[in-house]
Amino acid sequence: MPTPALPPQGAPDRSRRWRRVRRAAALPLAALVLSGCTVPGFGASPGVTDSSKSVFHLWQWFSIGAVIIGGLTVLLMLWAVLKYRRKGESIPEQHQYHLPLEVIYTVVPILIVFGLFAATLVVENKETSNPKTNVIVNVNAFQWGWQFLYPGTNALVYGQTTQSPIMEIPVNTNVHINLTSTDVIHGFYVHAFNFSRYALPGVENQFTIRAQSTNTFFGQCTQLCGLYHSLMFFRVKVVTSSEYAQWLATFNNPSDIAAADAALKTTAAELASGVASKNSYTKFGR
Numbered sequence: 360m361p362t363p364a365l366p367p368q369g370a371p372d373r374s375r376r377w378r379r380v381r382r383a384a385a386l387p388l389a390a391l392v393l394s395g396c397t398v399p400g401f402g403a404s405p406g407v408t409d410s411s412k413s414v415f416h417l418w419q420w421f422s423i424g425a426v427i428i429g430g431l432t433v434l435l436m437l438w439a440v441l442k443y444r445r446k447g448e449s450i451p452e453q454h455q456y457h458l459p460l461e462v463i464y465t466v467v468p469i470l471i472v473f474g475l476f477a478a479t480l481v482v483e484n485k486e487t488s489n490p491k492t493n494v495i496v497n498v499n500a501f502q503w504g505w506q507f508l509y510p511g512t513n514a515l516v517y518g519q520t521t522q523s524p525i526m527e528i529p530v531n532t533n534v535h536i537n538l539t540s541t542d543v544i545h546g547f548y549v550h551a552f553n554f555s556r557y558a559l560p561g562v563e564n565q566f567t568i569r570a571q572s573t574n575t576f577f578g579q580c581t582q583l584c585g586l587y588h589s590l591m592f593f594r595v596k597v598v599t600s601s602e603y604a605q606w607l608a609t610f611n612n613p614s615d616i617a618a619a620d621a622a623l624k625t626t627a628a629e630l631a632s633g634v635a636s637k638n639s640y641t642k643f644g645r
């Protein structure tokens with residue numbers, strides 16, 4: 360019986376090797392595509408405040424650094440794996456105690472960590488600085504809503520869950536926020552500000568925001584704080600300085616002042632008694 364002709368030597372080997380290479384390349388490629396990572400934001404957005412932009416740039420530089428270091432590490436690993444594959448039974452030549460190399464791989468990571476630390480410190484100092492300003496908002500979080508009080512004015516806004524009360528602030532102005540909580544730990548978070556801060560009972564957290572464009576931005580509580588945590592929404596409306604002044608003035612008529620006072624007292628009493636408030640005073644002006 361005639362034996363079938365064998366394929367030329369090397370051909371199946373080569374195609375098998377190619378298949379393996381393609382499979383090995385597909386894996387990191389799929390990971391990269393499926394991670395949904397976007398360039399140049401690396402999944403983040405610049406936001407609309409001074410500090411949101413510096414946080415965004417810090418994130419960008421960290422990501423670029425991670426890509427370079429990660430890529431270099433993978434290349435070095437692949438090079439070592441491919442170049443020093445097992446070629447026989449003998450133990451390969453050993454190269455330990457290579458002093459210059461050991462110094463490099465000790466010093467370089469330390470320099471990288473110092474670089475990351477310094478960059479973080481610069482941005483963090485910007486985040487926590489509280490320049491002098493006339494616009495102050497006392498923000499109080501409670502289960503499950505927000506109260507915005509503008510000291511020195513008659514303005515008061517508060518609302519719960521889906522009422523999504525609006526904190527109105529002027530554009531291109533430093534706005535000083537005094538943040539606290541009535542009951543449990545809440546989180547003040549506005550995505551467009553790339554900013555989050557604890558609202559703690561008995562502690563006043565202070566920070567300054569400076570929005571660069573007018574619009575209404577979505578905010579929410581980011582600390583699991585009880586039954587209606589997932590509905591603890593608010594909005595930040597950034598308006599021009601003259602619109603802000605007009606809005607503040609809408610609180611000056613006597614009936615509004617009386618209504619706001621009464622609402623504030625009712626809320627305070629309800630919060631003190633631990634009864635979930637059904638009261639609201641969501642006057643948004645205009």
Ligand SMILES: [Cu+2]
Binds near residue numbers: 501503546584588
């Ligand atoms: Cu909360």
